[in-house]
Amino acid sequence: MISYKPFQKLLIDREIKKQDLLKMTGISSATMAKLNTNEYVSLEVIDKLCTALECQPGDLLEHLTDQ
DSSP: OEEOHHHHHHHHHTTOOHHHHHHHHOOOHHHHHHHHTTOOOOHHHHHHHHHHHTOOGGGTOEEOOOO
């Protein structure tokens, strides 16, 4: 399972509001909702987030093994 918990933490640490990030990246609010509920998003979205936040994909997501 993919978790976007690191993404959430990054936004908090950098004090970036989700609405501001939507404007910075051009992603939709529906896509942001997917990130909030750990649903899959395209690599294009990850690329836009990495560009806007100047980070690597590993800074945004983590893989959790099923237990």
